[in-house]
Amino acid sequence: MTTHYLVLSALLFAIGGVGVLVRRNAIVVFMCVELMLNACNLAFVTFARQNGNLDGQVIAFFVMIVAAAEVVIGLAIIVTIFRTRRSASVDDVSLLKY
Amino acid sequence: MEPAEIIQHSGGAIGAAWLMIALPLVGAAVLLLGGRRTDKFGHLLGVLMAVASFVVAALSFVQLLGFAPGERRRGIELYEFIPGLAKMGLLVDPLSISFCLLITFVGSLIHVYSIGYMAHDPNRRRFFAYLNLFVAAMLLLVLADNYVALFVGWEGVGLASYLLIGFWQHKPSAATAAKKAFIVNRVGDFGLLIGIFTIFATFHTLAFDGVLANADKASSGTLTAIGLLLLVGACGKSAQLPLQSWLLDAMEGPTPVSALIHAATMVTAGVYLIVRSGPIFQGAETAQIVVTIVGVATLLAGAIIGTAKDDIKKALAGSTMSQIGYMVLAAGIGKAGYAFAIAHLITHGFFKADMFLGAGSVMHAMNDEVNMRKYGALRKVMPVTFVTFLIGYLAIIGFPLLSGYFTKDGIIETVMEHNAVLGWLAVLGAGITGFYMSRLVFMTFFGAKRWEPTAHPHESPAVMTWPLIILSIGAIGLGAFLVLGNRFMTFLAPAVGAPEEMPAFHPFSPTGLATLALVAAGAVFAWLKYGRAEVPALAPRGSFLTTFARRDLYGDALNEALFMRPGQWLTRLAVFFDNRGVDGLVNGLAAGIGGTSGRLRRVQTGFVRSYALSIFLGAALLAGAWLVVGNL
């Protein structure tokens, strides 16, 4: 059963990764990142049960806190960029190049 | 008779002989470092230093005469020059003191003359500084008791000559002439340098007494090699074939420079070197033969060049070449010739300086015009210059009882005894001398006025004429004083040796008569062509031979064809190799890196998603690698 959870976690992680690569709306990109973090959390929780050790759940808890902080900052950045560039597309923010 | 031993000496004027070098050197240093503050008294300081140097030389000479003939070689140790290799020391002996007297006396007169000649030049102080520097270097050259110090003086003379020839450096021709003199001298200096190296390798010392006393112990082949290398050096400094080309161009310098350096002193350094290194040449017969051949070839070449030049200074320069050729020829003969070589050198120093300064006086009067075709009939307006010049002229062509008659005819007689072919060639040279010097005098002082309309010739000031008068007195009497009774030969014997039997003086020997006849014929021919006949204002085309002489016997053309063009090709090849090969490699590498970077740069698209993709792919690869490795 544990394997199933882990495979599900891997699938969600990969889907989130593809989303990050494919979508251009910065907010959606962020959502995909959240999806990847959630997938990781699932793996942590699963391993916690597999190993009979609560540490995995504690780590998952910390991951959530960090994710929340990251979302706050990330969205603030997106809003700031949108304010100046009137666009939420990550492709528009490409001045730092060759 | 062999040279005497060198006796270490201190005290008296000879002990202070270093002052001879130091005084002009200090003068040069003060004038050069003092800058414009010394402008007002610069020329006076220069003259003072030269005269003081002459006084020291004269006192030394007097002291030297006080010793017995066999004790007249006095060595003075100054300090360790190159530890373990060379001691800095001076050698005061009859040979060097003769040179010192000539250099300082004629040098002082020329200093005095220059006060007037350079009166209007804004850089007169610098000129005197260079003159002093030259005198100091030349004195170091002749007073040194070893080859290293001699070489220092040798190079110092080269430097001073470069500075003085290019004194009017604003004229491109002067700057070029200075460079030419310096480069051609370099060739000779290089020969001398290798010669010194060879001397050290052979004798393990560079001091004259160590080298020359042991010269007979070295093999004849080594001596020949050393002799030829020293000859190369002498050729460079003394403008002998094949390194003669710089002397004619060196007339670009102010006329006192021509008089001092290119007639009286510097060009005699080669003769000095050959005479001083006499024992080496006496052990190497081949080298001696080469020296005589060079001397004869140069004396003829110089004479031929002198016949065709319309530029008064260049005609005199050709004559200088020719006369130095006589000296080299005599020096090549050996002990029999040394005294005549040096005696002619001294008298030539007087009458050639006299004539050069006279030419300078003429130019001074004619707005610096040097073309003799624009002179004529100057004898009336410039009587002092004319008379002194005439004395110099008579001296050089060997008019009986004047200086040249004794010294030059002495050389010719000696050579005739040594080798008849060389002797007759020398006689021929004397005949040509008679022609071209007469031509010069007739064109300048006789005939009709051919002046430029702007020219208002006048006699030069006393500061310029007095040196002329003093020099012409020397030109009159010095030869008789030195040669009659073998006075000079006896005096020099302790330094350079002398032949076993002293030559007797025959006033009208067959050779002498033949010489006189040829000279007279040359003078008459010159009178017919340039004295009586009208001198055309423009040089006529002339025959092939005239062109040949006008072009300095194609010496420059030969140098260009043999050295300059191959050198240029070599340079171009090197430049090509540098541009295409070395630079190409470096630039190609740089361009390659730049191009690659330019292409790699495109990877930085600025799109966050591209970067994320690379991270993601990398993570996938890592995961794959981990799986593979983990399962192995």
Add this chain to the structure above:
Amino acid sequence: MGESITFWVLAVISVIAALGLVFSRRAVYSALMLGVVMISLAVLYAVQDAPFLAAVQIIVYTGAVMMLFLFVLMLVGVDSSDSLVETIRGQRFWAILAGLGFAALLALGIGNAVVGAPRGLAAATQAGNVPSLAELIFTRHVFAFEVTSALLITAALGAMVLAHRERSEPKPTQKDLSRQRFVAFGKTGKNPAPLPGPGTYARHNAIDMPALLPDGTISPLSVNRYIARYEESQGILPPEVARVLEQEEAAQRANGHSTPTLADEAGDDGPDTEPMTDEGVVAGRVVGARGEARSEEDGK
């Protein structure tokens, strides 16, 4: 058995929702899909003896983070549907390839890493799940916990700093604004009065009901352009509204300029900005769409 059923149901749901998150055009749908995934995962946590995390997942993620997402989406513009045309060459191909490869490798790797049945957390949580977690957090992980608190405070401060905009000029007073309105009226003839509210003189006061002028015709100023566009696309735009918009469009064409709008008045956006709220353009689109719709009707 019960767990298996729960897992399979939720696994299918969450994968589908995750795919929907990635591939839906509208950001709002993506957000909702993310919510679905999060709730599914919360249930899965609960199933796996992690009730506390399940609760935190619901509260923090679905409650706070998702709301934050939606909030920002509203700020940035709900309307900004992503164009799905890829602009970077090869990006999509390589992204999907990398995703598939990564999923396969991860599944292979982690899937094979586990051997044996789960030990279960019964031993570790004898005092109950939450007290046991609390004990761990406040003993072994207390330092990390304190650091996260610092992180959260920093994040809050950072968000304030980033979102704060310094005012470069004094805030216009009502008097200034009024003067501006009348200056604009003098220059362009723009109505200085507020826009009419919806549903005036009407049976409804809903936002999709345009205001009626005293003569009973529709005031074009009161037509909500978003709704009009939606109704246009659905084919349920009332004919009288369409007529009014068409007339306005014709009048604009005759005048050669568009009537000034609220968006223009906001005025601080440069020429390169996407005019998401430009009603004139929206109106143009509506009319264009309307024309097509009519030709379809004619065809019928």
